[in-house]
Amino acid sequence: MLYDKSRHARDMLLALFYNFFGPDFYYPLMSQGAEGEGDKETFLQAALVMDAPFYDVKSPVRIMGKWLDGTWHSAGMMQADPREDWELFHKIGAESKDLKARYNEKGVLEMSNKPTDNRAGKDRGKAAAPFFIHNNIAKLDAERLVQPDSTLLETNRTGHMQRIWGEPEALIEDFGYDVEKILWEELIVAGCQSMAKKHCSRLLRMSESVIGEAWINPRLPR
Numbered sequence: 001m002l003y004d005k006s007r008h009a010r011d012m013l014l015a016l017f018y019n020f021f022g023p024d025f026y027y028p029l030m031s032q033g034a035e036g037e038g039d040k041e042t043f044l045q046a047a048l049v050m051d052a053p054f055y056d057v058k059s060p061v062r063i064m065g066k067w068l069d070g071t072w073h074s075a076g077m078m079q080a081d082p083r084e085d086w087e088l089f090h091k092i093g094a095e096s097k098d099l100k101a102r103y104n105e106k107g108v109l110e111m112s113n114k115p116t117d118n119r120a121g122k123d124r125g126k127a128a129a130p131f132f133i134h135n136n137i138a139k140l141d142a143e144r145l146v147q148p149d150s151t152l153l154e155t156n157r158t159g160h161m162q163r164i165w166g167e168p169e170a171l172i173e174d175f176g177y178d179v180e181k182i183l184w185e186e187l188i189v190a191g192c193q194s195m196a197k198k199h200c201s202r203l204l205r206m207s208e209s210v211i212g213e214a215w216i217n218p219r220l221p222r
Helices: 009-020 022-031 040-047 082-095 120-122 169-175 179-194 199-211
Strands: 062-068 073-080 101-103 109-111 130-134
Touching: 009 022, 009 040, 022 040, 073 082, 130 169, 169 179
Parallel strands: none
Antiparallel strands: 062 073, 073 130, 101 109
C-alpha cells in the first residue's frame, strides 16, 4: 500500500477514525466475518467516502513458501508492482476494443458485460511482477531466531533448516534476484549490531546452512 500524503490527508484521518474504533465496530462491519480482518479494509473505504482518487492493483496476490518433507508450508505473499500493474491493465482497458474496459476518475476498472474474444481474455490473464513481500506467517526477529527454543525456522526430517520462500531459481525468476539471500544479509547486519557476539556467530551459521554459502559483509561490526 502506497500513499501520497499530500493528496490523502483527509481520508487518512478518516481511516484513523475507522481503526480507532475498528476492533469493536468497523473491522467486523467491513470484513463481514471474513478471516484476517484489520486495518487493510479501512483505507479503501475512507477514500471512497471522501471521494479521493485511488488505484486498486489488479494482479493477484501470490503465495510464497516451501515444501518441507512433502508438505507445503506457506510463508508469505508476493504483491505486485503497482506501476507495472497500472501500465499493464491501463493499456488493456484503454486500447483493447474487444475488452470494452475503461478506468473511471478514481482509477477503478469498469467492465461491461459484453463478451470478449480469446485474445482479450488472454491479455487479462497477465500479471505484473512482484514488488512487495508480506511476510505474514513468521515474523523474522533476529534475536528470537537464535534462541534454542525458536520455532521461527522449521527443520526437515534430517534436521536441516530450509529456505523460507522457496528455491533460489524461482525467486530469481520472479524478482530478478535471490530476495531471500538479501533477507538473510539484512537479518545478520541488524542482529549482529544489537546482539552478543555468540548470537551473531549463530546467526551467521544459520544463514550459511539455509543459503548454502558463507560470506563476509563489510557492514558487520568488527
